[in-house]
Amino acid sequence: MKKSNLKRNVVLSILFFLPVAFLLMLYPAKHNYIPLDVVNKNVAEMDGFIVEGEQIQFKDHITVLAFLGSQPLDKAIAASNLKELVYDKFKGFKTFQIVAVVQQGTEDQVEALKKEINTYEDLRFWHYAYGTEAQIEDLFKSLKTQESLDDFMSTDHVFIIDKDVYQRGRLDAREAKEIEANKPLTQLFSYDCIEVAVIKNKMSEDVRILFTEYRQKRKGNFDSTSRRAQDLKDNDE
Numbered sequence: 001m002k003k004s005n006l007k008r009n010v011v012l013s014i015l016f017f018l019p020v021a022f023l024l025m026l027y028p029a030k031h032n033y034i035p036l037d038v039v040n041k042n043v044a045e046m047d048g049f050i051v052e053g054e055q056i057q058f059k060d061h062i063t064v065l066a067f068l069g070s071q072p073l074d075k076a077i078a079a080s081n082l083k084e085l086v087y088d089k090f091k092g093f094k095t096f097q098i099v100a101v102v103q104q105g106t107e108d109q110v111e112a113l114k115k116e117i118n119t120y121e122d123l124r125f126w127h128y129a130y131g132t133e134a135q136i137e138d139l140f141k142s143l144k145t146q147e148s149l150d151d152f153m154s155t156d157h158v159f160i161i162d163k164d165v166y167q168r169g170r171l172d173a174r175e176a177k178e179i180e181a182n183k184p185l186t187q188l189f190s191y192d193c194i195e196v197a198v199i200k201n202k203m204s205e206d207v208r209i210l211f212t213e214y215r216q217k218r219k220g221n222f223d224s225t226s227r228r229a230q231d232l233k234d235n236d237e
């Protein structure tokens with residue numbers, strides 16, 4: 001009887017711990033071998049844009065880039081989602097920043113937007129960059145995207161720019177189940193701030209993966225050969 005109970009307990013222990021051990025092995029593998037793809041190396045810098053108080057740039061920062069255009073107050077929902085689901089999560093990292101591009105002459109609307117989305121939290125890593133219509137168009141055109149600016153020089157989609165001023169995204173944005181089902185390839189170059197699920201589940205995760213990549217690089221653990229084989233090859237053609 002004792003042997004039977006012992007055998008049962010051993011089997012139950014194995015059945016319990018085996019899935020846990022398997023998940024623990026998969027977790028680091030996911031982030032070591034599937035880094036966030038470089039989708040574009042031709043992103044323009046912030047030269048010429050006016051930012052209150054300081055000069056900002058993409059170089060040496062992990063940047064979330066938004067285009068709020070000539071009617072920034074109309075983008076309050078997108079901005080609020082970005083603030084609550086992304087900024088609040090990563091604001092503790094010194095190299096992280098959100099850059100919201102707005103058109104010159106919208107200072108009053110920007111002040112109203114600040115009151116709309118700001119709380120008592122530290123927003124020193126959230127910058128409003130003022131530019132002309134031409135400057136905004138040039139910056140947007142330097143990005144790889146399937147979206148376009150509307151008549152107010154704005155979009156609900158935001159972009160991830162890394163420390164080397166490269167645009168990051170997903171060359172294969174399918175979920176595991178979609179890959180198993182052989183669903184058509186989808187790509188992710190930007191993130192829709194109106195879609196809470198996209199920002200919360202995809203963009204937030206992708207920013208975290210990018211931070212993980214840089215942390216591994218500092219420790220000498222990042223293997224650049226682990227990138228997907230078609231990383232920039234297909235995108236530069």
